[in-house]
Amino acid sequence: MSLRSYVIARLLLTIPMIMLLLTFVFLVVRVLPGDPASLHFEKQVNPQMLLEFKRQLGLDKPIEIQYVEYLVGLLRGDFGKSMQDFSPVSQQIFSAFPATLELAIFSTIIMVLVGVVLGVQASRSYNSVQDHSVRIFGIGSYAIPVFFLGEVMIMIFAIYLHLFPAGDRIYPGMVPTGLTLGGLHWSTGLYTIDSILEGNPSKFAMSLRYLFLPSLTLGTVLCGIFIRLTRGNMLETLQLDFVTAARARGLKERTVVYGYALRNAFLPILTMMGLQFAALLAGAVLTETTFSWPGLGRYLVDRISFRDYTAIQGVVVFFGILVAIVSLAVDIIYAYLDPRIRF
């Protein structure tokens, strides 16, 4: 199968998956509770107002019409209206998304870095105390609720040591403006990148400091699987002839391990990054809530307390589509890098 036909086949497979997911979320939010609008008011509203409320949101129509409108709306990038103030949910989603993306990127870096380095170290000292402690750390990290770790981090680094700030993305009033060319403004919403575009190193340093604790928390909780993956892979690879050959040529051990052997683990690590993306987003919801990080996860949790079911539906759908797209992208990159996968 050529790469092109693989990509097309993979794309076609993604469509029913997204459709199923959208239908599932629709069923959960619109059909399961009977009537999300009455649930929003906890049945303490006069029928006339309730009807008007439902009309505003399009919840008064027959369920099958609602379903079609929901799908057509999503095609146009419309994630529905908020029950709170009838504002479009998509606006909120797109303004909160960069914060989540930035947190996800930095958490991924920490997760992979910590996982790979510990995994390599464990495999180099197989069955030693170091190896066992790394493995226990791997299993232990899996058992920690991410918000508990976050709270402990805040307690130690923010409250007692005052080393890193916790809460929000940057000091109020310091939001980087991004690139300004003449009268044109362009910003990504990622504060680290915006501050570079603005040419303001102190804002860059500050946004990194604010990113540190949340990313470290999320990265630590998710790094276990990378420890295991790297360790297992390296244990096999270090036995192979080409490693012995590299050592025989007198290369430094560091070069042999990181420059030669670790390359073999690159593809599995890439695949695992794709698989872990969903876990990363789920973890981000709790991390953002812990650190008052103004991203999608915190928006979702906020909406829960307002019983804003249409907004909840919008965010959940957005998460689902995001995961589907990322797993599609990872599969395509994988197929491009490793022709064997296309069969």
Added chain:
Amino acid sequence: MSNERRQGRILVQLFPSLIGLARRGLAGWAVLIGGVIVATVAIMTVVSPWISPYNPIAINVGPILSPPSSEFPLGTNHLGQDMLSRVYSGGSIMFQVALLSVIVCLVVGVPIGLFASYTGGYTDKVASLVMDSIYAFPGLVLAIAIAAMLGPGVVNMALSIAVVYVPSYFRIIRSQVLTIKELPYVEAAHMMGARARKTLFSYILPNVIPSIVAVATINFADAILTAAGLTFVGLGLPVSTPDWGWDLTYGRRLLPSGAWWAITFPGLMVVLLALGFTLMGEGLSELFNPRLQR
């Protein structure tokens, strides 16, 4: 045979098998240590009404936010509740939710997995597609959506967690059944005229059970963490129940005042319980499936 003698025999058989477990290397030890942790926490939770020095939900039994002292060994929270009593009894919700969700997963996931993969063809394809779609979704987000719609309660929490984890059971069962159903002994059963249901439940299922046990144990850990997560985002149970998740959620607001004890002890209990189940699950899957290390 009298009931007591039967119990005695079971104990005698159980003991060597525990020793045998320890002889099977690290994986055996993991199961043993994990089991001891889980059993200890479970016993602590069950006997908590008798060992708690105070009523865990009574407020103002002591001063507000008192640090650990001889009278309140783990301190008190912002409502003047005794943290030690809350730590003793706070696991009961976790156990209930986790147990219930594992049962739902077993009841729903196992039959679907068995039937779909044994029948094959169109049924298998559709079931796999549905299960893979749910599996790919960020679990907690889906659980949040379902729990938000169902409203608070132990059963609703368990259901929303179960939906997320059914695909894990489906996938492991499917992968096993696909191999097992091609084995000669299954073919022999067919030749002898065994019906599909008989083959499936009497001949194939027993070979899948070890994997199911391993998945269910890891599922326990996941369910506990997810239940704590649901509580944390405000979808937990009312204040009237002692719950580690609740303590962790509200303890967060006490951090600026330096009350580290309000979150540390309930948090460590959640970690301990999840760790116990994870160790057991990891050990079991390695014992049952030495080649299939996840």
